[in-house]
Amino acid sequence: MNDLLNVVLARIYIVGVITVAGLAFLIFYALRDPLSKVPGPWYTKWTSVVIKDHWLKGNRASYQHSLH
Structure with a gap:
């Protein structure tokens, strides 16, 4: 044992x-x-899940535009 x-x-x-x-x-x-x-949300250094989620929802362009 x-x-x-x-x-x-x-x-x-x-x-x-x-x-x-x-x-x-x-x-x-x-x-x-x-x-x-490069400026942006802190979590984008670690993961791309958020942008992939917006891509799947079909609003990636508007999400990226809102970041600027």
């Missing part, structure tokens, strides 16, 4: 390290990207 617990804890540790490294990479990339200096 103790060996199983060690295996589970080791896997949780590995997943945690990979997750933290991935988040650090994403944050570093988002802050160093030349386009990060």
Whole structure:
């Protein structure tokens, strides 16, 4: 039973390290990207879900125009 617990804890540790490294990479990339200096909503550095949602609704052009 103790060996199983060690295996589970080791896997949780590995997943945690990979997750933290991935988040650090994403944050570093988002802050160093030349386009990060372009004005706009803060969340556009991290995701394009909002613009895709407006595209699916058919009002992407008016949404982008409202940002200007």
